[in-house]
Amino acid sequence: MQWAKTLQSAPYNLGNSGLSACPLRHLPVRIEDLELSGASFYGWPLLQTALAAHLKVPENCLVQSTGTSLANHLAMAAVLKPGDDVLIEEPAYELLVTTAGYFRVNIRRFQRPAALGFSIDWESFEEQLTPRTKLVVLTNLHNPSSARLSETDLRRAADLAGRYGARLLVDEVYYDAAFDCTPHTSFGLARNLIVTGSLTKVYGLSGIRCGWILAAPDLAERIWRLNDLFGVIPAHAAERLSALVLQHFDRVAARARGILNPNREVLNRFLESRPDLESTPLVAGTVTFPRLRSGRVEELCDRLRRDYETTVVPGRFFERPEHLRIGIGRDLEETAEGLRRLGRALDDLSA
Numbered sequence: 587m588q589w590a591k592t593l594q595s596a597p598y599n600l601g602n603s604g605l606s607a608c609p610l611r612h613l614p615v616r617i618e619d620l621e622l623s624g625a626s627f628y629g630w631p632l633l634q635t636a637l638a639a640h641l642k643v644p645e646n647c648l649v650q651s652t653g654t655s656l657a658n659h660l661a662m663a664a665v666l667k668p669g670d671d672v673l674i675e676e677p678a679y680e681l682l683v684t685t686a687g688y689f690r691v692n693i694r695r696f697q698r699p700a701a702l703g704f705s706i707d708w709e710s711f712e713e714q715l716t717p718r719t720k721l722v723v724l725t726n727l728h729n730p731s732s733a734r735l736s737e738t739d740l741r742r743a744a745d746l747a748g749r750y751g752a753r754l755l756v757d758e759v760y761y762d763a764a765f766d767c768t769p770h771t772s773f774g775l776a777r778n779l780i781v782t783g784s785l786t787k788v789y790g791l792s793g794i795r796c797g798w799i800l801a802a803p804d805l806a807e808r809i810w811r812l813n814d815l816f817g818v819i820p821a822h823a824a825e826r827l828s829a830l831v832l833q834h835f836d837r838v839a840a841r842a843r844g845i846l847n848p849n850r851e852v853l854n855r856f857l858e859s860r861p862d863l864e865s866t867p868l869v870a871g872t873v874t875f876p877r878l879r880s881g882r883v884e885e886l887c888d889r890l891r892r893d894y895e896t897t898v899v900p901g902r903f904f905e906r907p908e909h910l911r912i913g914i915g916r917d918l919e920e921t922a923e924g925l926r927r928l929g930r931a932l933d934d935l936s937a
């Protein structure tokens with residue numbers, strides 16, 4: 587995260603997993619729509635209702651949170667105690683592992699191998715479940731690969747976790763990018779599911795931090811109370827803006843589609859043209875995670891930044907040092923030029 591905050595920025599940024607920031611002028615905001623404080627104790631009621639309708643879930647299953655980051659933290663805090671086992675996918679978004687570590691649990695891993703298209707290796711999944719497992723954690727779409735799990739996979743994971751009395755936490759921060767930016771959630775597939783998500787990444791709305799946790803009503807209630815320890819109340823102006831976004835959701839969804847669809851085509855043409863990268867075409871999502879067939883990824887990334895003013899994320903941040911993560915959330919011109927520059931750096935490396 588520190589790398590992402592301090593070293594990722596570049597004129598051609600292929601490191602970011604989210605969309606470029608959606609500007610305020612994209613929304614029909616009037617000053618009368620904003621207010622500094624409001625009656626937001628356990629969720630500003632207007633936003634609670636709008637968000638539940640947007641996600642098509644009952645209001646008593648929805649806890650608002652400051653982005654998916656806090657959502658994951660709260661979900662873990664609500665179900666874990668020191669000494670529990672937590673089973674987390676590998677490769678993983680680093681903060682899922684370090685957040686679990688913060689709760690002093692035993693971290694076990696199941697595999698999502700590149701050779702299986704980053705789907706679940708069920709043998710490792712079942713092998714790593716124990717009677718002490720309280721939570722299984724995965725991302726859908728997967729970060730770093732954007733692989734999408736089917737409903738059958740998710741039901742199977744929830745069922746296996748449930749046999750040990752464990753819950754399944756599904757981080758859906760990228761899920762909308764699987765369906766052409768249509769709101770969607772797997773919550774409801776199984777009773778032991780906890781889902782986290784936000785409008786931050788897929789819609790370029792990181793700044794308003796509109797996030798959520800979906801959980802069974804009793805757990806949702808517990809999480810609301812737990813949030814009193816962390817945030818107490820949210821920034822009301824951000825809640826107002828979030829409600830406004832939901833009111834004009836078509837605009838932000840169309841913007842996201844307009845960026846992601848052409849970029850995906852450019853990316854796939856690039857991947858197809860590069861025998862030095864082992865990859866599959868990107869069908870959904872904002873990132874892809876190819877393997878460099880020969881040479882050192884760190885050297886490639888250094889050269890790319892130094893000589894070509896372009897960044898990608900080195901795979902070591904996702905426990906796979908021979909891979910690199912390429913994001914396609916910037917505008918078409920920046921993405922296409924960034925990929926051209928990546929191609930030149932790859933040529934230099936093989937020369």
Ligand SMILES: Cc1ncc(COP(=O)(O)O)c(C=O)c1O
Binds near residue numbers: 656725783
């Ligand atoms: C899997 C995953 N979850 C959560 C987050 C953080 O989301 P937010 O910005 O909504 O806190 C990220 C950001 O990169 C992520 O990759």
